[in-house]
Amino acid sequence: MISAQLAISKARRDLTLGAIVRWAMIAAAVAALMMQPLIDGAGVIGVSILFGVGALWMVLSFRSMRGSRVAADSSTFIAAGQFELAERSIAEALDSFSIFRSVKLLSLHHLAALRHAQNRWQDSALLCQAVLMQKPRTTSGLDRSSRLLLADSLLELGDLRGVHENLVRLYNQRLTLREALNLLVVQQDYLARISAWEPMLWQVNTKVQMAELLPTLQSARTQALMALAAKNTGRLDWFDWLRKRVELLIDVQHLCADRPMLSELWKQ
Amino acid sequence: MSEPSVQFLDVPTLLEKSQPRGSGVRFWQLAGMFLFIVLLSTYITSRGAAAARALSLASGMIMLLLVGAMGVISFTIFRRTQEEHLRLEAIEELIRLRRWTEAGILLQQMLSQPTRTSHARVGGLIFLASVLARYNRFDDAIAVQEYLLEHFQLDGGTAHGLRLARAMAMLREDHLFDADRAISDLRRDVARAGRVMNEAAAEETNEVQETEAPQTLSSGLALVEIYRDVKTGHPTEAIATFEKTLSSLREQLGHRVADAYMLIAKAHDLLHQTDQAQSYYESATRLAPAIELHRRYPETAGLAEKYQPAQAPGEAA
Numbered sequence: 001m002i003s004a005q006l007a008i009s010k011a012r013r014d015l016t017l018g019a020i021v022r023w024a025m026i027a028a029a030v031a032a033l034m035m036q037p038l039i040d041g042a043g044v045i046g047v048s049i050l051f052g053v054g055a056l057w058m059v060l061s062f063r064s065m066r067g068s069r070v071a072a073d074s075s076t077f078i079a080a081g082q083f084e085l086a087e088r089s090i091a092e093a094l095d096s097f098s099i100f101r102s103v104k105l106l107s108l109h110h111l112a113a114l115r116h117a118q119n120r121w122q123d124s125a126l127l128c129q130a131v132l133m134q135k136p137r138t139t140s141g142l143d144r145s146s147r148l149l150l151a152d153s154l155l156e157l158g159d160l161r162g163v164h165e166n167l168v169r170l171y172n173q174r175l176t177l178r179e180a181l182n183l184l185v186v187q188q189d190y191l192a193r194i195s196a197w198e199p200m201l202w203q204v205n206t207k208v209q210m211a212e213l214l215p216t217l218q219s220a221r222t223q224a225l226m227a228l229a230a231k232n233t234g235r236l237d238w239f240d241w242l243r244k245r246v247e248l249l250i251d252v253q254h255l256c257a258d259r260p261m262l263s264e265l266w267k268q
Numbered sequence: 269m270s271e272p273s274v275q276f277l278d279v280p281t282l283l284e285k286s287q288p289r290g291s292g293v294r295f296w297q298l299a300g301m302f303l304f305i306v307l308l309s310t311y312i313t314s315r316g317a318a319a320a321r322a323l324s325l326a327s328g329m330i331m332l333l334l335v336g337a338m339g340v341i342s343f344t345i346f347r348r349t350q351e352e353h354l355r356l357e358a359i360e361e362l363i364r365l366r367r368w369t370e371a372g373i374l375l376q377q378m379l380s381q382p383t384r385t386s387h388a389r390v391g392g393l394i395f396l397a398s399v400l401a402r403y404n405r406f407d408d409a410i411a412v413q414e415y416l417l418e419h420f421q422l423d424g425g426t427a428h429g430l431r432l433a434r435a436m437a438m439l440r441e442d443h444l445f446d447a448d449r450a451i452s453d454l455r456r457d458v459a460r461a462g463r464v465m466n467e468a469a470a471e472e473t474n475e476v477q478e479t480e481a482p483q484t485l486s487s488g489l490a491l492v493e494i495y496r497d498v499k500t501g502h503p504t505e506a507i508a509t510f511e512k513t514l515s516s517l518r519e520q521l522g523h524r525v526a527d528a529y530m531l532i533a534k535a536h537d538l539l540h541q542t543d544q545a546q547s548y549y550e551s552a553t554r555l556a557p558a559i560e561l562h563r564r565y566p567e568t569a570g571l572a573e574k575y576q577p578a579q580a581p582g583e584a585a
Binding site: 029033050176214241244 | 309361364520521554556580
């Protein structure tokens with residue numbers, strides 16, 4: 001199993017190395033252009049250097065793309081519960097050299113997702129923090145995915161202040177539907193832990209419709225938390241409606257084992 | 269003279285027009301061009317000092333232009349590919365939010381021109397099949413699904429999902445013989461996949477694994493079989509499949525388990541077991557709107573007159 005610390009230090013080293021190689025190639029290309037008249041009057045050497053740099057860039061880009069594809073495979077393995085295969089893919093991607101930052105950051109993010117799926121919250125949080133420290137581009141969506149994963153891991157670790165800080169940052173960003181759904185799951189869980197029952201039911205219709213789009217466990221858990229909020233705020237129609245929905249979706253005992261506070265919903 | 273009318277989401281046209289264009293320039297062409305430039309410059313240099321100086325100046329300018337042009341071309345290609353990816357994501361979101369018309373319009377735009385990548389085309393066609401099925405154009409949906417299964421090497425999960433959707437579309441179109449054959453193929457594929465999984469697990473744990481029924485492994489398959497049995501007047505078999513697979517149906521289908529509850533309400537209704545039919549009808553409508561379920565399974569529309577749906581809270585109603 002890849003250690004989180006080792007993966008982070010390896011990724012940092014590769015990011016530095018990748019940046020050096022990238023800048024060295026750019027410098028060589030610029031030098032070939034500028035110094036061309038001094039080196040060789042005909043420009044053959046300049047063109048050759050440029051062509052060499054271009055070819056090297058293409059080879060390294062191709063290798064980087066392959067690393068990115070290997071890392072991307074891991075998300076399919078994680079979704080299918082094949083953690084061994086996912087671990088192998090990520091290790092391969094982390095070991096391969098890449099001139100692009102995004103490939104290394106993506107590999108670290110996939111490792112964080114794997115540790116999250118394995119309920120290794122501490123490792124997952126560490127890896128997400130390492131990704132966010134590198135300030136990935138907002139357009140890639142990696143920062144938002146890592147922050148969501150971090151918020152969820154911190155929630156499991158009981159670090160409510162950390163969850164709040166990360167949720168606030170996510171509220172300021174434009175999210176995709178998938179991200180908005182994941183945010184709903186973390187947000188409702190967080191609000192339930194701080195007993196903020198009223199905010200949990202703001203725009204209840206929209207939240208219920210969104211919860212319907214989630215996978216079974218997350219959908220049932222989110223609706224059960226909302227049922228708990230409805231019970232605690234005296235909205236018994238919603239309490240009864242949501243609780244019965246949850247019963248149709250999942251084995252209640254399994255749900256209560258996952259979130260003990262929910263057993264209050266089925267107390268006689 | 270009037271323009272020929274263009275049908276919305278016309279399958280043959282979209283299949284033809286969405287073919288990605290091949291790359292205009294190949295690597296060997298670039299290498300050949302480079303070799304030609306080197307030979308030409310060597311020849312010109314050998315003609316004298318003045319020619320060499322002129323060549324040096326010209327080649328510097330050309331190189332700068334080439335570098336600039338390559339940068340612009342790469343950036344444009346990257347941006348267009350990213351735009352296509354974003355458009356595909358937007359279509360997926362619209363389908364999940366059941367905003368079918370907008371999804372259809374975006375698909376029409378996307379597939380009416382060559383896609384940048386084959387991956388985007390496959391994604392677009394998969395979404396196209398879902399939208400066509402939503403508009404009850406099941407024959408068109410089947411045509412797209414068969415095209416995808418025939419022409420592309422899809423991963424196991426995607427191919428299975430497509431085969432399930434095709435079997436469901438065949439049932440909706442009353443192609444019962446084809447549907448039955450498609451279901452048998454699906455059963456065989458799932459059973460084979462289950463055996464492979466068991467063997468892998470047995471190797472890891474050194475314990476012989478119990479073989480699960482194909483319908484338990486794939487709830488989609490269980491749902492298709494339940495629908496077939498209800499449609500062909502075999503309610504007892506439908507109820508038996510439902511009872512055997514309920515826990516996996518709930519786990520794998522999420523809120524779409526409402527479909528199974530609705531079909532089982534119909535099965536009990538066919539057996540004149542009105543109490544059970546009422547109970548399952550209520551369960552189904554607690555999870556999904558009755559109107560949507562009746563649209564998906566027109567055979568269940570008559571239940572609306574006989575049974576009471578679940579009462580939603582005021583704000584949800």
